[in-house]
Amino acid sequence: MAERRPLATISARSMPRPKHGIGPADSGGNEFRGSFRLRGMASLIVYYAHPGHKFSHVNQHMARAAGAIDGITFVDLYRDYPRFDIDVNVEQKRLLEHDVVLFQFPLFWYSTPSIIKEWEDLVLEHGFAYGSSGDKLAGKQMMLAVTGAGPAEAYTHDGFQQYPLRTFLTPLEQTARLCGMHFSAPYVLYESLRAPAAGLVEPHVGGYRQLLEAIRDDRYDFDAANRMDVVHFDGLPIGTGS
Amino acid sequence: MDEFLLLAFLFLVAGVIAVPIASQLGLGSVLGYLIAGIAISPLLQQLHVDVVSVQHFAEFGVVMMLFLVGLELEPRMLWSMRDRLLGLGGLQVAVTAAAITGIAMLLGQPWSIALAVGLVLSLSSTAIVLQTLNEKGLMKSDGGQSSFSVLLFQDIAVIPMLAFIPLLAMPELVDVAATAAHNGGVSDHASLSLVDRLNGWQRALVTAGAIGLVVVGGSYLTRPVFRFIAMARLRELFTAFALLLIIGIALLMIVVGLSPALGTFLAGVVLANSEYRHELESDIDPFKGLLLGLFFITVGAAIRFDLLVENLAGVVAMTLGLIGLKAAVLYALSRAFGIGGAHRWLFTLGLAQAGEFGFVLLSFTVANTVIPVALADQLLLVVTLSMLLTPLLFLMYDKMFAPRFVATQNREADAIDEKGGVIVAGHGRFGGIVNRILLSAGFKTVVLDYQSEHLERLRAFGIRVYFGDAMRPDLLHAAGIEEAKMLVIAIDERESATELVRYVTENHPHVYIVVRAMDRHHVYELWNAGARDIIRETFDSSLRAGRSALQALGVHPYDAERQVKGFVLNDREQMLELASVYDPDIPAHENVEYVEKTKKFLERYEQTMQGNSAAFGSRLDRGWVPPSLDDPETEPATEAAQQKEHRGQ
Numbered sequence: 001m002a003e004r005r006p007l008a009t010i011s012a013r014s015m016p017r018p019k020h021g022i023g024p025a026d027s028g029g030n031e032f033r034g035s036f037r038l039r040g041m042a043s044l045i046v047y048y049a050h051p052g053h054k055f056s057h058v059n060q061h062m063a064r065a066a067g068a069i070d071g072i073t074f075v076d077l078y079r080d081y082p083r084f085d086i087d088v089n090v091e092q093k094r095l096l097e098h099d100v101v102l103f104q105f106p107l108f109w110y111s112t113p114s115i116i117k118e119w120e121d122l123v124l125e126h127g128f129a130y131g132s133s134g135d136k137l138a139g140k141q142m143m144l145a146v147t148g149a150g151p152a153e154a155y156t157h158d159g160f161q162q163y164p165l166r167t168f169l170t171p172l173e174q175t176a177r178l179c180g181m182h183f184s185a186p187y188v189l190y191e192s193l194r195a196p197a198a199g200l201v202e203p204h205v206g207g208y209r210q211l212l213e214a215i216r217d218d219r220y221d222f223d224a225a226n227r228m229d230v231v232h233f234d235g236l237p238i239g240t241g242s
Numbered sequence: 243m244d245e246f247l248l249l250a251f252l253f254l255v256a257g258v259i260a261v262p263i264a265s266q267l268g269l270g271s272v273l274g275y276l277i278a279g280i281a282i283s284p285l286l287q288q289l290h291v292d293v294v295s296v297q298h299f300a301e302f303g304v305v306m307m308l309f310l311v312g313l314e315l316e317p318r319m320l321w322s323m324r325d326r327l328l329g330l331g332g333l334q335v336a337v338t339a340a341a342i343t344g345i346a347m348l349l350g351q352p353w354s355i356a357l358a359v360g361l362v363l364s365l366s367s368t369a370i371v372l373q374t375l376n377e378k379g380l381m382k383s384d385g386g387q388s389s390f391s392v393l394l395f396q397d398i399a400v401i402p403m404l405a406f407i408p409l410l411a412m413p414e415l416v417d418v419a420a421t422a423a424h425n426g427g428v429s430d431h432a433s434l435s436l437v438d439r440l441n442g443w444q445r446a447l448v449t450a451g452a453i454g455l456v457v458v459g460g461s462y463l464t465r466p467v468f469r470f471i472a473m474a475r476l477r478e479l480f481t482a483f484a485l486l487l488i489i490g491i492a493l494l495m496i497v498v499g500l501s502p503a504l505g506t507f508l509a510g511v512v513l514a515n516s517e518y519r520h521e522l523e524s525d526i527d528p529f530k531g532l533l534l535g536l537f538f539i540t541v542g543a544a545i546r547f548d549l550l551v552e553n554l555a556g557v558v559a560m561t562l563g564l565i566g567l568k569a570a571v572l573y574a575l576s577r578a579f580g581i582g583g584a585h586r587w588l589f590t591l592g593l594a595q596a597g598e599f600g601f602v603l604l605s606f607t608v609a610n611t612v613i614p615v616a617l618a619d620q621l622l623l624v625v626t627l628s629m630l631l632t633p634l635l636f637l638m639y640d641k642m643f644a645p646r647f648v649a650t651q652n653r654e655a656d657a658i659d660e661k662g663g664v665i666v667a668g669h670g671r672f673g674g675i676v677n678r679i680l681l682s683a684g685f686k687t688v689v690l691d692y693q694s695e696h697l698e699r700l701r702a703f704g705i706r707v708y709f710g711d712a713m714r715p716d717l718l719h720a721a722g723i724e725e726a727k728m729l730v731i732a733i734d735e736r737e738s739a740t741e742l743v744r745y746v747t748e749n750h751p752h753v754y755i756v757v758r759a760m761d762r763h764h765v766y767e768l769w770n771a772g773a774r775d776i777i778r779e780t781f782d783s784s785l786r787a788g789r790s791a792l793q794a795l796g797v798h799p800y801d802a803e804r805q806v807k808g809f810v811l812n813d814r815e816q817m818l819e820l821a822s823v824y825d826p827d828i829p830a831h832e833n834v835e836y837v838e839k840t841k842k843f844l845e846r847y848e849q850t851m852q853g854n855s856a857a858f859g860s861r862l863d864r865g866w867v868p869p870s871l872d873d874p875e876t877e878p879a880t881e882a883a884q885q886k887e888h889r890g891q
Contacts (some may be wrong), residue, residue: 051800052867053801054798055798055868056868057868076798078798078799078800079798079799079800080799082799082800082802083803084804145515149868193868193869
């Protein structure tokens with residue numbers, strides 16, 4: 001666990017380091033990625049993944065909001081790894097330094113965009129994340145922020161999607177459990193394609209910002225959240241802080 | 243001069259006609275040459291050609307062949323062969339000679355003649371056997387290696403035999419010697435020899451010195467000399483030097499009374515690790531081939547049919563008896579030495595003839611009054627006939643024995659296969675990286691480059707590089723193009739690269755070619771020449787630069803990546819279409835189809851530039867564009883979903 005630093009300390013965390021000049025790496029030549037993090041009470045890392053970023057109706061706005069929040073780490077996986085060459089060491093170090101790991105992504109074919117799967121396959125190593133000596137992630141929180149194109153009613157046994165949304169997320173839930181992490185109820189927006197017309201983008205993005213800030217400030221009530229199936233922008237389980 | 247040309251013409255015509263026919267019939271080149279020799283022998287008689295002296299000249303091919311064999315054999319391998327060389331080879335000579343001596347004595351010959359005959363006939367034909375083994379690709383097999391061990395021992399054994407045979411001289415024959423001496427080629431040796439007048443230990447010293455000179459000179463002198471020659475950048479100088487090297491060593495050996503074949507073989511072994519190995523190999527190979535061919539022709543031409551007809555039954559019986567006896571000894575030895583399967587038969591049948599050293603020794607025995615002329619003439623016929631039958635014995639092996647053991651043979655051949663890897667032509671900035679990647683992945687590569695300075699530096703790093711111009715088919719052959727899986731062409735001259743592609747795709751279609759292109763037009767040329775894996779040398783770095791530029795302008799890295807990927811797909815497609823209509827014989831601007839296609843692409847390109855990126859934009863973004871809301875199927879509202887369920891029932 002990383003040491004807690006005063007709230008005001010700004011640490012430039014641009015990892016992997018920008019690659020200047022020559023080098024064997026074909027990691028996109030000169031990449032300037034940077035995210036600035038202000039250490040809070042609970043350290044939070046947001047992994048954002050959307051391959052069609054610029055066509056997104058909701059996620060790109062959520063991502064921009066998340067990236068602007070001080071004191072959390074925001075990672076755009078497709079930006080850091082446009083050629084999927086995920087740096088396992090960097091990612092494991094990132095995990096060690098944070099208490100809450102949140103994946104933000106649109107639901108593609110009842111699952112994550114492919115880069116998250118690649119990330120899991122590589123980063124959650126035996127001996128690190130699981131296995132008899134793999135306890136590095138134990139006790140941390142895993143959370144998801146997902147958008148789905150179908151309406152809420154579709155995700156029922158009588159609905160078009162046949163299963164509740166949580167059922168589709170069970171692979172991630174069980175991944176968290178195997179790593180000794182707590183899996184918290186996901187922050188969800190249904191009917192994301194209709195959200196702009198329905199005026200839902202703004203409240204959902206606003207709720208997302210509140211949610212992330214609450215986690216950062218330890219005001220998010222994980223216990224209350226655990227009694228819920230999914231979390232929406234109205235009715236966020238946010239307390240007054242501890 | 244005219245006579246020489248006429249003679250050369252005759253030999254060449256005979257060879258050029260007979261050998262392809264023999265090969266076509268599956269008889270192998272050796273039999274082809276022999277038949278060619280038989281065919282022209284009446285003509286040669288008419289012209290009063292001294293076939294035997296031509297034969298002595300052609301025997302130098304054997305010397306060259308042993309040099310080449312040595313080049314293929316690293317000292318380490320030779321050392322690991324020592325048991326077979328001494329054990330198998332020694333026993334073969336001893337047992338065969340003893341058996342023949344015994345039989346000759348039973349037939350009523352005095353012991354001295356019997357022993358001389360035994361020694362002469364115990365030898366096999368290095369020329370025929372090695373040539374045939376190489377031709378059939380059996381040289382590296384267990385049977386091939388065992389055969390080679392025996393042949394090498396025999397070649398070495400000739401020297402003590404030459405020293406020993408005069409001791410068997412029969413006083414009654416001395417009168418005949420005077421007349422016989424002039425047709426013995428061996429007298430040349432004596433005239434040159436330095437060591438005749440020396441006593442035993444001096445002789446030993448000189449011998450050791452000569453061998454030391456070959457080993458040390460081969461190890462330390464050839465490299466600077468080659469570097470010196472490379473400065474002239476003249477191809478024929480290498481050939482000249484290679485010939486000089488072999489002839490020089492042969493002379494040295496003759497002077498000190500050793501076998502020239504042994505000396506050049508030793509030099510070959512010393513140079514087997516050198517980066518000039520393939521260059522030497524390809525320089526000497528054509529000479530060796532021609533001289534051996536000439537040698538076989540003279541063997542065929544030297545058959546004295548008048549004598550044969552006179553004593554047909556006797557000669558044939560002796561020949562068959564000899565082959566049978568030698569085969570029996572070889573078979574027994576192969577059992578004792580654990581040579582199994584098809585290899586045992588290759589060994590047994592391959593070495594069952596008498597050899598060209600038999601000719602040398604026979605004239606030597608006559609000259610030294612050991613064997614009467616009449617008997618020697620008959621034995622000469624036996625030796626020749628047995629050599630003539632050897633290709634048939636190999637044929638018998640091919641048809642009767644090899645098929646029975648096909649499975650085991652294939653497996654063993656793979657295990658000792660040292661070629662079959664990747665040939666990298668050009669080890670500069672481009673080829674060097676390809677080679678390093680291949681090596682790091684555990685593949686075996688043979689690198690060809692013709693910059694001498696370059697090579698020695700690389701050698702120091704333990705990279706297997708060989709000096710030579712990859713453009714030369716003979717060098718490609720020496721580098722193992724027949725067995726190679728792949729050829730990487732990374733040479734700087736664009737025309738040469740194209741030509742090389744054309745040559746290899748035509749002559750070795752099994753070889754996969756990866757080739758560097760200088761620019762688009764070079765791509766078309768290479769495509770036209772038959773290459774299908776063409777890498778433009780600056781294309782990938784340009785793409786990365788483009789991608790970097792996009793990112794620096796604020797484009798999301800993943801979008802930049804996909805943009806560039808789309809560009810590549812599009813570019814490749816255009817390239818392929820243009821390559822298919824490109825014709826190197828028509829200038830691009832006169833090629834109507836080519837011009838039309840280019841125009842079309844330019845139009846599309848302009849549209850893309852103006853932002854109508856339907857050209858490759860649509861393909862680029864496919865999969866990430868959200869479904870349209872107008873389509874009820876894409877996003878089922880509750881009603882649509884219910885309808886769907888109804889339909890389903």
